[in-house]
Amino acid sequence: MRDVAPHPQAGVIREATADDLGAIMALERASFPTDAWSTAMMRAELASPHGRYLVLERDGVLAGYAGLRSVVGAPDADIQTIAVSESERGRGSGRMLLRALIGIAHERRARTVFLEVRDDNPVAQQLYASEGFVETGRRPRYYQPDDVDAIVMTLDVPAWAARPVPPAAAASAAPAPVAPPATLAPAATPSPVSEMSPDSDAAARTHPNPVTSPNLATPADAGPAPAIADGGGPT
Numbered sequence: 204m205r206d207v208a209p210h211p212q213a214g215v216i217r218e219a220t221a222d223d224l225g226a227i228m229a230l231e232r233a234s235f236p237t238d239a240w241s242t243a244m245m246r247a248e249l250a251s252p253h254g255r256y257l258v259l260e261r262d263g264v265l266a267g268y269a270g271l272r273s274v275v276g277a278p279d280a281d282i283q284t285i286a287v288s289e290s291e292r293g294r295g296s297g298r299m300l301l302r303a304l305i306g307i308a309h310e311r312r313a314r315t316v317f318l319e320v321r322d323d324n325p326v327a328q329q330l331y332a333s334e335g336f337v338e339t340g341r342r343p344r345y346y347q348p349d350d351v352d353a354i355v356m357t358l359d360v361p362a363w364a365a366r367p368v369p370p371a372a373a374a375s376a377a378p379a380p381v382a383p384p385a386t387l388a389p390a391a392t393p394s395p396v397s398e399m400s401p402d403s404d405a406a407a408r409t410h411p412n413p414v415t416s417p418n419l420a421t422p423a424d425a426g427p428a429p430a431i432a433d434g435g436g437p438t
Contacts, residue, residue, distance in 0.1 A: 214261035214296065216303055219249055219268060223258050226265035234286045254283065255307050259296055266291040269300040273311045280313035280360075301334060309364050315357055319345075322352040331356050335363045 219227065224246055232239045240248075249256050253274050259267035267287035273280035282304055287296050308316050318336065320327045336356040345353035 214259045214266055214291075216257050216259050216299065219256035219258045219270075221246070221249060223265060223268070224249065227258070227268050230265065230268065230286055230288055233288070248283065255304070257300060257303055259287065259291070259300060261291065267296050267300055269304055271304040271307055273308050273313050275311045277311075278314045280308035280311065280316045282316060282318040298330065298334075301330070305334070305358065305360065305363060309360050314360050316360055317355065317357050319353045319355050321346055322354055323349075328354065328356075331358075335359065335366070 224242065227249075228239075228242055228245060231245065248254060248270055251272070254270055254272045256268065256270040258265050259269075267285075269285040270283035271280055272283055282301070285297055285300050285304075287300070305316055316336075318331065319342070320331065322341075336358045338354050339357045340355040342353035342355065344350050
């Protein structure tokens, strides 16, 4: 998948706050009509001290959001969700959000970032692979009622941060600047994990239930992760 530069009138990426909850939930329900997270679950995600949630605004309107679970100093981080509005897709906004999350994981000294993607979502798989993610496992028949496997993908963060960037892609290579994190209250619930195809017209939920990624070092608010089966290459 070719590198996608930011749109000439790219939106602004900033830290999400509790005031964004309503707009985030509106986009959440539009993107995932059959398995949207509850308002309470999303509120807990925004409040978790172990996560960072970003929003993309264009002309003052929330057009995307993304979340990362990353304990400062822990070796692993997990991309929780990326979603962009239908009108925003194809502009490289999903890639910008993805890179901003990876940049945060790097700042928090994570060496590996995990995410999961549906086996029937090749566009998202290609996007992630183009950023350096590789398949490391599968969760068979994980997406129900669709009976679709989840592909577990991982990224070597130091290698991602050190890779050379072609001149044409330099403008979009660095994570978008993000406002300093707000002071947030701790959450007491497990973190949901989701994924959508950031630069396509299709959306897909990664985890139907609140779980954390494999090997992710998290405190007591993290629930157990399902076992991962050995998997082959992306299809």
